[in-house]
Amino acid sequence: MQQLKDFPFDIRISFHKVIEEYEQELKEIKSGISKEYMEKMLEYISDFPELTEGFENPELLNKYEEPIKVLLDDLFPSILTNNEIKAAAVPFHNILFNSSKRLKQILNNAGDDFEVSFRNIDEELMYIFASIQILRQYYKYEVDISRPMYYDIPDKHGIKRHYRIAMNADFVEIFKKDNAPEVTQEDVDILLQNVEDIELWKEKIPPNSYIFKGFTIVNLTDVTIDDAISELKTTLLFEEVNEEEELKKLQEIFRSIYKIPDLRVGFTVFNRREMVFERMESEKAKSFILDKKLVNDCDTGICERGFEKLIENNSYFTISNVDNYVEKNDNLLAKNLVKNNVKSCLLAPIAKNGKLLGVLELVSERKNELNSINAIKLDDILPYIVTTVERNRNDFENRVKAVIQSECTSIHPSVLWVFEEEAKKFIRDLDKDGLASFKDISFKDVFPLYGQIDIVASSEARNNAIKEDLLDQLDIILNIIKKAYDIEELPIYDQVKYRISDFKDEIQDKLNASSEQKVFNLLKKEVNPLMSHLKKQSEEIKELVNEYSKMLNPETGLVYNHRKKYDDTVQQINRTMSRYIDKKQIQAQEIYPHYFERYKTDGVDHNMYIGASMANKRPFNKVYLFNLRLWQLSTMCEMENRFYRLQENTPIQLEAASLILVYNSTMSIRYRMDEKKFDVDGTYNARYEIIKKRIDKAHVKGTEERVTQKGKMTIVYSQQSDEREYLQYIKYLQAKNYFGDKVELLDLEDVQGVVGLKAIRVNILYSPDSDHPEKTINYEDLMEELH
Secondary structure, eight states: OOOOTTOSEEEEEOOHHHHHHHHHHHHHOOSSHHHHHHHHHHHHHTTOTHHHHOBSOTTHHHHTHHHHHHHTTTTSOGGGTTTOOEEEEOTTSSOEESOOHHHHHHHHHHOTTOOOOBTTOOHHHHHHHHHHHIIIIISOOOOOOOOOEEEEEEOTTSOEEEEEEEEEOTTEEEEEOTTOOOOOHHHHHHHHHOTTOHHHHHHHSOTTOEEEEEOEEEEEEEOHHHHHHHHHHHHHHOTTSOHHHHHHHHHHHHHHHHTOTTOEEEEEEEETTTTEEEOOSOTTSOOTTTTTOSEEEHHHHSOHHHHIIIIISOOOEEESOHHHHHHHOOSHHHHHHHHTTOSEEEEEEEEETTEEEEEEEEEESSTTSSOTTGGGGGTTTHHHHHHHHHHHHHHHHHHHHHHHHHHSSOOOGGGHHHHHHHHHHHHHHHHHHSOOOOOOEEEEEEEEEEEEEEETTHHHHHHHHHHHHHHHHHHHHHHHHHHHHHHSOOHHHHHHHHHHHHHHHHHHHOOOTTHHHHHHHHIIIIIHHHHHHHTTTOHHHHHHHHHHHHTBOTTTSSBOSHHHHHHHHHHHHHHHHHHHHHHHHHHHHHHSOOEEEEEEESEEEEEEEEOGGGSTTOOOOHHHHHHHHHHHHHHHHHHHHHHHHHTTTSSSOOOEEEEEEEOOSOEEEEEETTTTEEEEESTTTHHHHHHHHHGGGOBBTTSSOBSOOTTEEEEEEOOHHHHHHHHHHHHHHHHTTSEEEEEEEEEBOOBTTBOOOEEEEEEEOBOSOTTOTTOOBOHHHHHHHHO
């Protein structure tokens, strides 16, 4: 026998343990036929000492075939030889002997050139398996190696059958050679942590360091159907597989299950809405119901009995003799079965919750091969196919959603269902006429909610940052030119110094819209050319010019320091506020589905719309509106707290003012396809948009005081009922330490013709320590802590 290269032990085929068992049994038998038989058998075997001593050459198995058969007769009873799939085997080699008649027939059917081999076990893995046997049997370490092993053997038709191997190693004994190192528990611990490190295993258990003496017995069980179901499940659930390969693989699996070498597989989609059969999108997918047709009515596609079984009862429809079926039926299925030389077929319903999704088609070119009896083989398989078909349908629906969002920009999940309905109409029109248009979508009778957290005096803060950057840049340039003038008193240096000083005075006095452009022009025309010259004047000035260059924004050529701090602060605030309200929105959607959008400016604004037309068949009650208003009010207080907690880590400190606009009438909003956004619908509703855009600039009536103030929540409304409602919310939130006790009721100046606006202003309480939210302070105390 060719020993495996680099194997942990040498193998000696031996039957000594069987002989020892018989000798022990002989001592215990007192008399009778069994004793006489055993004595004669052992006497006969004693003439073949090699069977006890062992041998390495497997060719001797043929020489000793008869005594081995006699010796193993009790282990291989002849009465079971036509039923059992069984053989003796050389350990860790694909060498079988003393096989049962059934196994011999299986191997004969596989062909003369077929050699059995373990599935998916390479030499390295075999080495580790053998080493584990040493650990278990020789050292008695508890190591689990319960991995199933298989033989894949083709039948006479070339269809692979799968056999699980049950191995009996009772007649094997392991001996350690003198040069073999001892394997300790510590070694075992290391090996178990490094099961793939073959070099480590060879270090601890070197090649040829043990002797494996004996033989094994293998019992094979045909698990073709179980294995096919498992393989089918893997194929169906593996989404990355190529479609053509998947169809081919499915056909092979079904051929294996049904033992039909030329079995073919098809699939037809069922459209319940239209009550028609449709082909799959893939051109490679065969349909035996439709053949080349793309679509056909169900009532003319199959017979009444087939319709009842498949569509109404979701049960198998089998035609075991197509010729007989064709004589009695003149439908599309009958014609296409004849056209495709089908003599028997099985149509299986792919259904979910009683609703047919499609039909799996198995066909054979011989009558009776597919019938109502072997149809039940699909019982354990269909659930996986149903899952796959359903997944593919969901994938298609997701692609539809992706197209909608691509065409319509981002659509909020709460109203996505309306866009899906319109998309289905669009697809139907496109399939029918080749022409379709996505219509505007509107929602009637919805209540609007609007809120904003605005950075106070953001324009002033931005202008101050610009001013500081310009002054810093001019100071640096002025310093460089003064140094140059000290070295070389050129009139041009003096003239540029004067120009820079003049610009500084102008900017110090007042920064206007043209100031930045003026400085930019000065730099481009006068300063930058001069800097190139100054770099050559001295090493000191060259270093100053280089340092100056590093401070410039490469895109604008201007110092970008204070502005960067401002921009970074605003971005950090907007990002944090947006994330917070997005997270809170998950809870708000549980109150009642509603449309939500937020956008970032100098702060974060948000719009919400709620009403029955936005919720798919869900009843609406104003109590949901009241809940959402309370949610908005409390959430904006929490966002103010977040805003100021953030100031501890931002480059500069900014302040915020919050506002809520209450609108007590319903309105209509429309998604305009040309603008890809929602907008109020109708002239009257435009009044709401006017108020939204101007309200934060409104003044308290008879004063120059802005309605929004730092440290206060401003609630703008027009109806007395709104005032009562929000005062109740405020009272509740005062008890929750959201608001202080300073509540103001104000009348506002008219806003672009909108009269009668009022406002509630209430001071917000802040909890500087997030670990102790119950400890609150007012705005003034908060400012002292921050500064």
